[in-house]
Amino acid sequence: MRGYEQSASSWVYDELRQRIVNLIYKPGQEIGIQSLAEDFGVSRSPVRDALLRLGRDRLVDIFPQKGTRVAYLDRDIIMQERFLRAAVETRVLDAYMDRQCTVAQWDMSLSRLQADIVLQQTALSSGDVETFLQYDIDFHVIFYEDAGLERIGKVVQAHTGNEHRARLLNAKDTKENRDCIMAEHQAIMDAIRKKDKAEVKALLEVHLGRLTGQLDYLEKAYPDFFRK
CATH class of the missing domain: 1.10.10.10 (Winged helix-like DNA-binding domain superfamily/Winged helix DNA-binding domain)
Structure with a gap:
């Protein structure tokens, strides 16, 4: 029993x-x-x-x-979870870009990333924001998996549920926000294709930091969702 x-x-x-x-x-x-x-x-x-x-x-x-x-959304908790994700993912991206792999393995990883971006666009075109965000997550998971750090990725996901809620709320809010996420993913993909590690890291920093700048707006737009 x-x-x-x-x-x-x-x-x-x-x-x-x-x-x-x-x-x-x-x-x-x-x-x-x-x-x-x-x-x-x-x-x-x-x-x-x-x-x-x-x-x-x-x-x-x-x-x-x-x-x-x-639980109500709590700005402090969201920021702590975002800090955790950014700190870990930056190092994971280092490992991803520096990993030893064959040309075929590199090309396969690029194909996975590009295929995921196509799925993101398909979800957006059909208005399915929840599925879009899942493909957004999957895009980042590829870095963990192809760097051999998938277990760390699962740990991060398990401890960032509130950050996920805020990301979804932000993505649902406007088409402009969703298009911005898509554009940032494509820019990261293009920098990876060029093997420009510095540009990839700079783009990721902007991408992961975007939610921080949106929290003031989200708190005002959705006051019933946030802890007073």
Whole structure:
């Protein structure tokens, strides 16, 4: 039974996390253990365990004897998660550009990056912002994978759920924001193709720093989503 509960808890955690980071469950939304248990067709115990994990991720706020709600977006938490991602990804990009590989391996990596950009554009053309952002994530994951650092990439993703929510909110806000992300990805891709490491790093710094400059606007545009 305990093994079942652990398995069910992991499944519920993954499902709830996806709903939260993809803004299906909005910041500040109340979520009850009983209703979630009925929704997922499990007992209350796996749901309770999943919520405790999400609380440690700072994605839900748990109030003993009162209830649970989706955590409001918190500027300080977003900035810390963005700092983590930028610090790690800059080093990962160093490893990616400096790695020893054959011409065929280099070309394959470029093909993967370009194919992902095409998928991003397809998602944007159909108005599917959530899928676009997933391909945005996949674009960056390629750096980790092809540098042999995919485990680090998974760790970063596991600890940047609030940054993901802010990125999605920003991407959903205007077509201009989405087009800008696309243009930056293509510029990074072009610099990689030229093997210009300095330009790649400079472009990545601008790309990863863009959300920071948008937070003031997002807080004003979506005041109900942010912690007061």
